[in-house]
Amino acid sequence: MADHPALKVDDLHKSFGAHHVIKGVSMEAQKGDVIAILGASGSGKSTFLRCINLLETPNSGDVYLAGEKMRMKQNRHGETVPEDIRQVERMRSRLAMVFQGFNLWSHMTVLENVLEGPVFVQKTPKAEAREKAQALLAKVGLSDRADYYPAHLSGGQQQRVAIARALAMDPDVMLFDEPTSALDPELVGEVLSVMRDLADEGRTMLVVTHEMGFARDVSSKTVFLHQGEVCEEGAPSELFTNPETEQFRAFLSRMN
Amino acid sequence: MDLIFEYRSQLVDGTIVTIQLALASLVVSLALGLLGAWAKLSSSRLAQRLAGVYTSVVRGVPDLVLILLVFFGGQVTVNAIGYSTGLWGYVDVNQFVSGFMTIGVIFGAYFTETFRGAIMAIPRGQIEAGISCGMPKSLIFRHVIWPQMVRYALPGFTNNWLVQLKTTALVSVIGLQDLVYNAFTAGRSTGKLFTFMAAAFVIYLVLTAVSDLALRALERRYSRGVVRAM
Numbered sequence: 001m002a003d004h005p006a007l008k009v010d011d012l013h014k015s016f017g018a019h020h021v022i023k024g025v026s027m028e029a030q031k032g033d034v035i036a037i038l039g040a041s042g043s044g045k046s047t048f049l050r051c052i053n054l055l056e057t058p059n060s061g062d063v064y065l066a067g068e069k070m071r072m073k074q075n076r077h078g079e080t081v082p083e084d085i086r087q088v089e090r091m092r093s094r095l096a097m098v099f100q101g102f103n104l105w106s107h108m109t110v111l112e113n114v115l116e117g118p119v120f121v122q123k124t125p126k127a128e129a130r131e132k133a134q135a136l137l138a139k140v141g142l143s144d145r146a147d148y149y150p151a152h153l154s155g156g157q158q159q160r161v162a163i164a165r166a167l168a169m170d171p172d173v174m175l176f177d178e179p180t181s182a183l184d185p186e187l188v189g190e191v192l193s194v195m196r197d198l199a200d201e202g203r204t205m206l207v208v209t210h211e212m213g214f215a216r217d218v219s220s221k222t223v224f225l226h227q228g229e230v231c232e233e234g235a236p237s238e239l240f241t242n243p244e245t246e247q248f249r250a251f252l253s254r255m256n
Numbered sequence: 257m258d259l260i261f262e263y264r265s266q267l268v269d270g271t272i273v274t275i276q277l278a279l280a281s282l283v284v285s286l287a288l289g290l291l292g293a294w295a296k297l298s299s300s301r302l303a304q305r306l307a308g309v310y311t312s313v314v315r316g317v318p319d320l321v322l323i324l325l326v327f328f329g330g331q332v333t334v335n336a337i338g339y340s341t342g343l344w345g346y347v348d349v350n351q352f353v354s355g356f357m358t359i360g361v362i363f364g365a366y367f368t369e370t371f372r373g374a375i376m377a378i379p380r381g382q383i384e385a386g387i388s389c390g391m392p393k394s395l396i397f398r399h400v401i402w403p404q405m406v407r408y409a410l411p412g413f414t415n416n417w418l419v420q421l422k423t424t425a426l427v428s429v430i431g432l433q434d435l436v437y438n439a440f441t442a443g444r445s446t447g448k449l450f451t452f453m454a455a456a457f458v459i460y461l462v463l464t465a466v467s468d469l470a471l472r473a474l475e476r477r478y479s480r481g482v483v484r485a486m
Contacts, residue, residue: 043274047442053388085392103381107403107481116399117389149481169389 004067005168006031007052007095007173012061014044014051021047022058029173032202036215036236040231040251045208046100049177050224053095057081064205065091066172093121096166098180102158104150108215110137111146111160117169129168136164154162156165156187163194174198176207211253216240222249260455263442267452270438271459275422277356277434282417284360296372307368314365320426326358327351327430332385355427363420370416374408375401407478414471418464425460435459 007029014022017143021044029035039045051058054070059080063070070091071083082088087232104113111133118129137143140160150158159179166174176195180188192214199205199218216236223233224247232239232248243249260267295307314322331349338344378401386396428437435456443452 019259055384055388089390089392091390092388095388097385099381099385100383101379103379103385105382105400106379107407107478117293117391120395120399121390151481165385165389175388246303 004064006033006066007206008062008064009048009052010062010064012048012051012063013059014047014056015032015059018210020222021228024061025225025228025230027206027223027230029206032037032205032230033221034199034203034205034219036219036222037206037208037225038212038215038222038251040055040254044228045225046177049175049206049208050160052175052182053097054082060188063091065094072129085216089121091118093169094172095175096169096171096173097160097175098162098166098179100181102150102155102162102182104158104161104168106150109147109244111144111154113150113161114165114168117165122169124216133164133168136167136206137161138175139167139197140164141190154187155183156190159183159187159191160194163198167198173204173206176209178210180209182213210255212252224251226251258462259446259448259451263441263446263452266438266442267435267455267459268436270433271463273352273433274421274424274435275463277352277359277427277432278421280352280356281359281363281424284294284357285363285367285416285420288361288364289371292364292368293371293375296368296380297375302393311365314362319359319362319423320429321428322362323355323358323430327354330354351427351432355424355430355432359423359427362423363416366416367413367420370409370412371405373412374405377408378404381418403478403480405484407475410475410478414475417467417471421463421467422460 005028009025009027012022012025013020017113017115025044027035037045047056047129050056051061052063053057057080062072068091071087072080072142072255073083075081095179104110105116108116113127114133115126118124118132119126124132127203134143134146137146140163142160142164145153145157145161150161153161163179165232179195181193185193188211192211195207196218207214207219219236222235222236222239224231224239226245226247232243233244239248240252243252257326292307292310293302298304317337327349331347334347334349382400382404386400391399400428424434425436428434428440431437439452439456443449446452
């Protein structure tokens, strides 16, 4: 079997009405890659990420997960829709997402949040899932909060639970949608350090972020989106010291 | 007191009819309320419009008018259809069925709004979190939407239910022997109308107090994870 990239996105387009938000973005992540996606607000970076697991349906373009193509078709109104929702659900479960607003289920405890996916989506035996969930909570430093409800946790703690919830699915690729943007500045560090550990472990991650330090130090590749297109991409060491385009230079100077 | 004891079986029977009527109509209105909320939140224009017509018509007309309309109008309609098609002879429309269906339909409109608001109160991100970990729609409904919807809907539900329970008193006008009908009849035949209406008064209060207690327990159960203001 040929070695497929962990994730491949091919010529993705997305419009909201007449507004063309993503204009043909392609991206490839090998196993273990950490791709930081940068861009000003409105550059389409979050939309791009949300198109990968079909939280938004792209108008065209293909997504491949370890070589498997997410099959889409046209419905009778000419809209692009999934051909097989079961396949989409299966692929989503291998593409865990961490949101800007944490999005923990507020009526479930921390442990229940982490158990939900493995037990009810992947049908892992409960005892096994529980053991793993506890190990993951220990990993994100929240073993002692297993029985708390999300409302009783700080933002940083909630985001670490959300990361544990994503990890519990044993995803092939993790999608981070501005994971630190909703946090108070003093809580950003604890979340970034968990993400750094994941990168060191060889997790494949796509991270939409405003954290330049994380992109520069942790990512294996940085992509700068501008007005729905890839404006510049490459190794962060190269990109940050030698920005080629005027847009990226201007963006960097605004961020610093 | 002796008088009430003497007529206790009428009062008990009437209370039972009232409770049955209230519960039967509750089942109808819950089903219609969920259906209506689903229709109003669906992407189908037709479903939205039908639900819109339903809630605005029902909420815009007095309950008593609808009850009389359905009972007498229903009687005429059913028999007119039977006569013209020759499929059935003269039918007496059952008061109980027509009563609980009408009340169910009326309160279904109020529950539609209660449930719609409750579903909309659930943060969209929690549903997206379910979608993004591959949960099928039915699982998202059962594990994410339903438990939280119940919590948001309970205060409105309690309110609707209390009004619904009391609205069953209106069916005495179509001759259904509920608590009001029996108390009124006993009062008139003994000439002690005040005594019997006072008894009905107390019985209604007991019914509403019991419902209130039960619903409060339910509210506590569904408030998992909610931070209460001190």
